[in-house]
Amino acid sequence: MKNYYSSLLAASAIILSVLLIVLGIILGQFFHLFAESVDPKIQQMYWVYLLFTLVLVFVVMMFVMAKILQQYVRPIDHFTNVTHQLAQGNYSARAQIEDGRLNHQLTMAINQIARNLQENSILREMEAERLKTLVSSIGSSLLMFGRSGAVNLVNKVFEETFHRKSEDLMGRTYKDIGLPEDIETEIEQIFLTEEVRTFQSMVFLENEICHLEVYGAPVIGENGKWLGIVIVMHDITELVLLEQVRKDFVANVSHELKTPITSIKGFSEMLLDGAVEDPAVQQNFYEIMYKESNRLQLLIEDLLRLSNMERGSFEITSTEVDVVDIVNQSLQIVRTKLQEKRMEVVLHMPDHLTISADHDRLVQVMVNLLHNAIAYSQEETVITVTVEKIKDYVKLTVSDQGIGIMQNELPRLFERFYRIDRARSRESGGTGLGLAIVKHIVEAHHGLVTVDSEVGVGTEFHVQLPCVEKTFET
Template sequence: MTGGLYSRLIIACAILLSVLLTGLGIVLGQFFPLFSNESGLDLQRKYWLFLIVTLVLAFVLAFFIATRMMLQYARPIDQVTKTAVQIARGDYLARTQTDEFEFDNELAVAIDKIGNNLQEMSMLRTMEKERLKTLIESMGSGLLMFGREGSVNLLNGVFEKTFGFSKSEVIGKTFKSIGLPTDIENLIEEVFMTEQVHEKQVRVDVGGVSSYMSVYGAPVIGHHGNWLGIIVVLHDITKLVQLEEVRKDFVANVSHELRTPVTSIKGFTETLLDGAMEDPVILKEFLGIIQKESDRLHYLIDDLLALSGMERDGFSLQFTAVNLNAVIEDAIRGVSGKLERKSMDVLVTIPDDFILEADADRLIQVMVNLLSNAINYSKEQTKITVTVKKRQDDAVIEVRDEGIGIAQSELPRLFERFYRVDRARSRESGGTGLGLAIVKHLVEAHGGTVDVKSVMGQGTAFQIRIPMQQVEKQSV
């Protein structure tokens, strides 16, 4: 037996019944002399025998009744009680033996339903907890949560990685003792003080690396309007800030590049209108300058339109079988005037009938820009070397000059729009500062890469790699 409350009550009732039956037997034994003629010792023996028999029968009857009651009532109740205790301790899998007859009662069924409901709620809570944990950890932003007392309750991996903290170091600490940047600490304090949403952009220096973050802090309000703490989300906006800086630089550079030729054209035109056109020599000289500045303005607009078209969605190349020998010849003819003015030669080393899959017009544009760049930054009576090789499944084209060279510190920014190593020389030669940016876009649209190596005073070599066969049509 389980020794439960109900079992003890039934046993007590059985003992009480046995005592009552025994007492009844004793009372009935008092009437023995009335029904027997015997006296003395014989009557006393019969009397004790009657008491013993009565006691045994009372015990047997009480035991039988107690057993039946325990099997029918006490054992199921004790089992249900035991199951309820297990469920209360968190064992939601505990169940009563409802397949047996004595357990087929409303209490057992109710306890099992409670267990089923709690088990489902526990599973749902576990699933929601895992989902929340996965969501928090997979966020691209840092997350920090504080309780009402101001100590950290929760943080995610992005926050740890960004600031170099670990959960064991941060959990339970206040925001003042973590060591956060001052701007972030001030925002957290403002949220605590005002219980209002605050947001600001801050610059963060961690490990010698600077980054920009958008910090959002908000109070956490419960279902009943009670204040539970605050949550802080830190989103890295470094790339957005850099893109904004690039945009500002681009607008400033375009404005400057457009203003310079327009100012020259306007100035020389006003001079001519003021009477300088009467002198044929000055007239011819000024008209030549106006034409040069107009050409520069025209090239700049063409390059801007070309670059804008390449960056627009839907830009694609027309791939065909291209003879690279013919492409290089067309590009050299396109810069022949510049070569003649500086008495320069181009030496080409390429296998006969070098065929690859590419956009012929765009490839000519790439080669013209590379050759023009080499001419602009080379001294007179030097040579440019164009070498073409097949390396594995790529065509490798190298354009090497004997120019002034480029410092190593300048190489990472060489393909930026309007970036010039020597602004004075570039402006004098009519360069727009967009040629190499166009080259990079077109080469990458072919699925290739472009690299540059340079030695100051000895020259620069641009090397582009383009797949011989296009697996799929490339687009930008």
Template sequence: MKTLSTRLFVSFMALIGIILAVLGIVIGQLFPVYIGEYLDRSIAAEERVLYDTLQQSDIILTEEDQKRLVTALIDVDTSALLDVAQDRFFVAMVFCSFVAFIIIGIVINRTVRIFTEPIENATRTALELAKGNYRARAFENGVSKTAQLSKSINILARNLQDMTTIREIEAERLKTLVENMGSSLMMIGREGTISIVNRVFLKRFNYAYDQVRGKGFRSIALPDDIVEVVEHVFLTETPIRKQVSVQIGHEIRQNEIYGAPVVGDHGRWLGVVLVIHDVTELMRLEQIRKDFVANVSHELRTPITSIKGFSETLLDGAYKDEAMLLSFLEIIYKESDRIQILVQELLELSKIEQHGFSVDITETSLRDIVINAADLTGAKLEEKNMEFAVDMPNDVIVAGDPNRLMQVFTNLIANAINYSLENTTVTIRVYEDEEDGIVEIQDEGIGIEAAEIPRIFERFYRVDRARSRNSGGTGLGLAIVKHLVEAHDGKIKVESEVGVGTKMIVRIPKS
């Protein structure tokens, strides 16, 4: 492809060639006329000279002979002169034309390059910008006009590069935001095709990116509730918030769906954006909070009602009866103690559940801990005429906090006694395997229904509420036990049969 400078140079040279050719033709046409006039003057002068010479010589010729002689002599000289003049003129004409052509060509070439090189450079830069190469720059040289053009193109290139950089940064920020959202996000274009989805959406609904990108939202088997939200926004062009249950596989999750129209800067309808929050855990925690408040209120209401009732009775005059006074005061003390235990266990559980709670791990004798815990519950055992059956062939050293492990096994042994019938046995076994020290506490009590076993470690959950409350329990003991065992990186397991008894199995890692 010829450049602008080449085309201009060829054009100018062709024009100069034509001008020189025309000039040569014109001069060639005028030259004979000029030579003729010149020869006429020369011939007239020579005739006079020849006539004068013949008259002065001794040669006697007639006038007619003189005329013929002069004419012959002049014809010879004129022909020779004309031939020489024409030859010299042709050579001079060719040489001058060639030299002029070369000089003019050099001048034109330099002049054309001065003007066209900046333009060609600016053109190449503009083409690179059109291709998307915003790093291209033009040389800012040349005459003032072309230099201004190059500067303008460079300013345009820098602005385009800055705009592209800003757009890339914003696109990367948007992508990072979308991909790292904790909620599912989907954007649907005006035509109903999916343009944006994030990883959470793909993972939650078990899709691959290629399965949804560019597909119609009705064609990818979305749950009906989600499709209804999208269609509502398309029809009404108004935002909507809806809470729905979505079945994904065999699991039902609670989701809050927010759909809204996407409108551009000039009011142009762009589509629909859908944000899906999984609120299953929030709803579970909210239910736990409600249950906790209800349970605490229920647990406090009974002793407070008792304290208030007996206090009012005493104020009405029952304090005058000494036996009744002592009985009522014992009941008030017992109920106050029950409230105190409840508050202490709530504080204890709150402390254990706090993030960063840890236990003081040391080498601990599991047998000593279990024996001491059994001794602490001995009084309750004797009240029900029960006995311990202990199987501890060898001591087991574990990595544990002695005080916290004492709390665990005291609670478990006390539960075994409380939920057992009189004249029965609580069996305690201590042994080990390759990794853990193991303690089994087995009673011969009422047992637990299989459906209730997963819930016994919940706060305030009781298998038999009447028996638990009468035994002084708060319903928090097993929740505390579970957290303490897990704080030791241990495990607790329950095996139970209704009417036969319950076995608690605790595993604590060895030191």
């Protein structure tokens, strides 16, 4: 191509040289007309001819130069404009295909470069979009710092967790974005040591405690160049709470099992050793052992029942049941305890109210709520049971005039083994699992159980059950 271009320029130069030579020869033929002996008219005709010849040569030369410019200079301007657009990032720009082998080859080369740049740009955009989607969908807070310690990447999870906007964080160092002090210290250690570090941090966010599992690691490029560090913070608050519930459960179960077992073992040892000869005392010991064994049996049965409910292996048998009949049956079951404390029950119910539910499970719910009201109420007080239909659900309310519950204890009321007054519930023979069982049964019926209470006034439990039959969980 280079030789071809040089030959074209040489040919153009030769054409111009020939025109100039021809013009010189023509003019040389008339040099003798400049002598003084030549007639002025002839000289005048010569000047006219000479002027005409010069104009003609000028026009021819302009035509030749215009063709040269059209063929070589204008395409160069066009190619220059296209390359400028490519340099500015407009990879859709294309050169026009001109006639001629030289221009055609140059046009094809520029367009090929433009296509390669456009393909690379699309590929980079796709990779950037995939990276953005991956970072956003991680599910954990992510921060990336450059070598100078400035933030250059933030995902949405971090923004939502720490309530910060990425625009306010980009370009700022890790010491200026308000991270907890222990996380700042660990980040600094990663910068100093360039080693992977894993640790846990407890953060206070909007009056809530958030437990984070933090992973930090240096970012190494393809050529081993250190680019910065990345910090991933996974929220493990729920896991920490579950672990605490597990510990509390083990401690509570151990305590609840230890009390009756200790009583049974102690009294049986005394009886076996013959230390007690009085028949009345022996009878008292037997009654205590029998009572504690019953407590132990009830505790084991409730634990098994609750375990089945939490594993979803218990069955809900849906039939047409009368809520009023369920309340009456439950009152018959607890009537003895009501008579012992000389308590009265006031009923506010219609004659009949039918829903689709599991009869035995609802009886269990009402019995547990009534037992709870009796256990935490003084003697000769009143328990009120209300049954009413509100829109598309039935509402059962059990109200007592008991000791009441403090507001800070209400959220934990349905936890296993949680007790307001341990001594009172133990005296009543409770296992501490009744309200947890109530919650599971009601939720299995797609219902809702809530509680309102005031210390020294009493407590109200509200159970809402849907009237329309639904597919129950098993």
